[in-house]
Amino acid sequence: MNKAMWKRAGITLTAAAVVTGLAGCQDGGDKAAEAPAKAQSQEDVTKVIQAAYTKTAAAKSAKIKMTMEMPAALEGGGTMEMTGVQGWDPAVMDITVKGSMLSAGGPGAPEQMRMVMLDNAMYMDMGAAQAAEMDGKRWMKLDMKAVAEAAGGQAAGKSMTGGLENMNQDPAKQLALLLESPDLKHVGPEKIDGVDTQHYKGTLTLEQMVAANKNLDVLSEKERTELVDGVKKAGIKAYDTQIWVNGDGYPVRMDLGMKMEQGTVKMGMRYSDYGAEATVQAPPAKDTVDLFEMLKGLGQG
Structure with a gap:
């Protein structure tokens, strides 16, 4: 595998890793609805987000x-x-x-790439040109479970894989996290895509x-501390999230981000x-290179 290809794979994985439990202070939605609406009480806001969580969790995909x-x-x-399409259950x-x-990713980088995730593994189509190499x-393929096991700890595994197991940004989990925000509030009515x-x-x-991320409950107190310290060293300061819920009770837009x-x-x-x-469906095994196995082989060599 040449240097350009390693860089391309690294950039793609870096991008995927960043898409992990982020929150964003993005700009607002489309033009606000013309008719002003009465601000919702904190109790009403909580009820709306809780109801949206229930409906979204039950939908399982979108x-x-x-x-x-x-x-x-x-x-x-x-x-x-x-x-594309994603499922969260x-x-x-x-x-x-x-x-x-x-x-x-350098010369020969594809204009687009297909990525498939299932069974705790991420598959990236590197393109026909790279297949020759x-x-x-x-x-x-990157098997997140194998990496976590080899890392010798849940925290180390999550750090190495960049949290790819959460890349699909389960919208139900994002709603659950939003409910934990001490300053959760209703901004007002807006039109999103009409x-x-x-x-x-x-x-x-x-x-x-x-504390709110249930995915981290598997960590020991020591591992949790190590993970938090590592994130802090990366310069991450805070998470914000914005959500737009339609009349059927489903989120139609989420803006997430991470302040660094x-x-x-x-x-x-x-x-x-x-x-x-x-x-x-996963790509056929005959068409797949296991990145983790390749790295292990290089290490042994």
Whole structure:
């Protein structure tokens, strides 16, 4: 595997890793609804978000369009757009990725890349040109479970994989996290893609985010502390989130991001067709290179 290909894979994984429990202070939605609405009480706000959580969790899947922007000061910084389908019970994803972050992989970088996630593994289509350098195998696989086991600890594993197991941004979990925000509030009515919605937002500190993230319950107190310390060293300061809920009680837009010393990593997600079938299949083994096994082989060599 040549240097350009390693860089391309690294940039893609970096982008995927950043898409992990983020929160964003992005700009607002589309033009606000003309008719002013009475501000909702804190009790009403909580009821709306709780109801949205219940409906979203039950839907289990949706069509998605995600955009991400990373500060230029970060390695692999730039923009990325992802479209496709995702499921969150179980966690699966089949998306097409394009944007400047992909083209930063150097000469021969594909204009777009397909990424598939299921069974705790991420598969990346590196393109026909790169397949020639991998014995005709165009798919690269990263088995997150294998990495975590080899790392010797849940915290180390999550750090090494960049939290890829959460890349699909389960919208139900985002709603649950928003409920933990001490300043959760109703912003007001807005139209999103021509649909009437209600806009809500809240903020969580790093410590509050970790405490609210049930995915981290498997960590020991020591591992949790190590994880938090590592995130702090990366310069992460705070998480914010904004959500727009339609008249049917489903979130149609979420803006997530992460404040860092280098700037704010921003991600916007649009959801539609809740309950859409999310049938995801792994690429054939004969067309796949296992990145973790390859790295182990290089280490032994």
